[in-house]
Amino acid sequence: MMSFRRLAAGAFAMALLVIPLAALLFLTGCRKQAEIFVDRNFPPDTRLTSAPGPYSQTNYRIHMYWDGIDSDGFVVAYHFAWDDTVPPYGASNSPWRLTTNTDTLFKALIDSIGETRRHTFYVRAIDNEGKLDPSPARVRFDAWTVAPQIDSLYRVGGPLDKADTLNYDPGRKDTVLMGTPIQFIWGGHDPDGLGAPIQYSYRIDSNPFEPYGDDTTATYPSPPPDSLPRVSSGTHFFYVKGKDETGAENFPENYKFVMNFEPDSHIIEPEEPTGTLVVLDGDTIRFRWSAHDKEEVEGQGGGLWQIWINLDNDFLKGFTVNPETGDYVDEWYFTSNVSQSDSHYISSRNSPQGGNAPHLFEIWARDVEGTFEGPSETPVDRETYTFWYNKAPTSEIVFPADGDTVCPDFEILWDGEDIDGEIAAYQFVLDPWASAYRVCQVDLPEQACTSWTYEDIEPTGPPPLHEYHEFRVRAQDNAGCWEESWNTIRFYVEECE
Numbered sequence: 001m002m003s004f005r006r007l008a009a010g011a012f013a014m015a016l017l018v019i020p021l022a023a024l025l026f027l028t029g030c031r032k033q034a035e036i037f038v039d040r041n042f043p044p045d046t047r048l049t050s051a052p053g054p055y056s057q058t059n060y061r062i063h064m065y066w067d068g069i070d071s072d073g074f075v076v077a078y079h080f081a082w083d084d085t086v087p088p089y090g091a092s093n094s095p096w097r098l099t100t101n102t103d104t105l106f107k108a109l110i111d112s113i114g115e116t117r118r119h120t121f122y123v124r125a126i127d128n129e130g131k132l133d134p135s136p137a138r139v140r141f142d143a144w145t146v147a148p149q150i151d152s153l154y155r156v157g158g159p160l161d162k163a164d165t166l167n168y169d170p171g172r173k174d175t176v177l178m179g180t181p182i183q184f185i186w187g188g189h190d191p192d193g194l195g196a197p198i199q200y201s202y203r204i205d206s207n208p209f210e211p212y213g214d215d216t217t218a219t220y221p222s223p224p225p226d227s228l229p230r231v232s233s234g235t236h237f238f239y240v241k242g243k244d245e246t247g248a249e250n251f252p253e254n255y256k257f258v259m260n261f262e263p264d265s266h267i268i269e270p271e272e273p274t275g276t277l278v279v280l281d282g283d284t285i286r287f288r289w290s291a292h293d294k295e296e297v298e299g300q301g302g303g304l305w306q307i308w309i310n311l312d313n314d315f316l317k318g319f320t321v322n323p324e325t326g327d328y329v330d331e332w333y334f335t336s337n338v339s340q341s342d343s344h345y346i347s348s349r350n351s352p353q354g355g356n357a358p359h360l361f362e363i364w365a366r367d368v369e370g371t372f373e374g375p376s377e378t379p380v381d382r383e384t385y386t387f388w389y390n391k392a393p394t395s396e397i398v399f400p401a402d403g404d405t406v407c408p409d410f411e412i413l414w415d416g417e418d419i420d421g422e423i424a425a426y427q428f429v430l431d432p433w434a435s436a437y438r439v440c441q442v443d444l445p446e447q448a449c450t451s452w453t454y455e456d457i458e459p460t461g462p463p464p465l466h467e468y469h470e471f472r473v474r475a476q477d478n479a480g481c482w483e484e485s486w487n488t489i490r491f492y493v494e495e496c497e
């Protein structure tokens, strides 16, 4: 009994399964009946009614207008999206933004790459049954902006600080007392930002830029807990750049300044202006100078360290300054009355063409922050003084006078003078185009150096004779210095009775 009832129940269950399956097979096999599953809702269509032209250049503030139509219903809302972030149709992580508006003022991003950037804008309508326009309206264009500008950048208390009316001087180099804090202040605007605020980023030298922020001031070294570094001795650049609401940045503005004042040295003696003093051979020229360093005076832990002196680009001596003494004064002398190995020895700088060249005396001062290791490198401070040492001799032709006419046999007479020594030699020539130069050493007793007798000199006159004779002489002093220029006369020769 029980088993029959079980079988009957099983057969009934099978029938329940098979009958709907058969019905389903029957229905799907019939084309006419399948149309009841077709979506009869037509999708909406979308268009941009006002937008930048395709691939046009347009300001980053873009007012877009759009609308949509739905042939069998009505549009209830729109999606819009920017750039190539549009996901496949129906994806769940849609960047589409829902709106019921048919216009919006957008601000396109430009970012730091430049002042223009290509964008694509998409918009699609949604109909009353939630169906999306499968082909969104789209436009691609280049948005541009003008980068922000830094209008002012200066150091507080520096020569460009207009608030510091006493020291304001745009032409001055800005030097900062070593060890004191440095504060920069700046401002800027975005020319096409309609007053929108800009952000700033800054750095010193080649350090990384600080993150963008609203600050318009920075202080080095910054008080804790910030960590802007101490600024070392030397030349530095502070940079500021701005970023507008599109992300566009300007090329950084910079402010140049020097940390640590140069030592300041002065030549006190000689009192004559540089380049004017002639020191006679054998005399002594004495230099006195002073130097100081502003950091030392102001007690900022810097200060004068060394003085180097040079003569004619040769290092002579270095003096280390006692840091306790503050201002530094010292002196040095030069004279020919010492041996040539002595660092006080000086001689005439003779030129083969005659005369002599000036000497160049230099003081180089450096402070404790100075980095140059020797006089061959750029000094921190350099004072120079130019002077002449040794007076060149002079000569004079006594007979004949310029333009005279003489007999074929005659004696030429000349003389010379050296006001700070003696004449050592004469050099002379008759008719330099025809004969060799002679040198006569005065200290050789057999030589009479201030005259020369010529015999049978050819008369002068019209060609083929030479028109005139020429005699040249110059003197040399005991310091080896030749007279600055030749003494020259022209004369005529005629047969005498």
Ligand SMILES: [Ca+2]
Residues within 6 Å of the ligand: 041, 042, 043, 044, 070, 071, 072, 073, 074, 127, 128, 129, 131
């Ligand atoms: Ca529809």
Ligand SMILES: [Ca+2]
Residues within 6 Å of the ligand: 145, 146, 147, 148, 190, 191, 192, 193, 244, 245, 246, 248
């Ligand atoms: Ca801008």
Ligand SMILES: [Ca+2]
Residues within 6 Å of the ligand: 178, 260, 261, 262, 263, 293, 294, 295, 302, 303, 367, 369
């Ligand atoms: Ca200094």
Ligand SMILES: [Ca+2]
Residues within 6 Å of the ligand: 281, 390, 391, 392, 393, 418, 419, 420, 421, 422, 477, 478, 479, 481
């Ligand atoms: Ca002389």
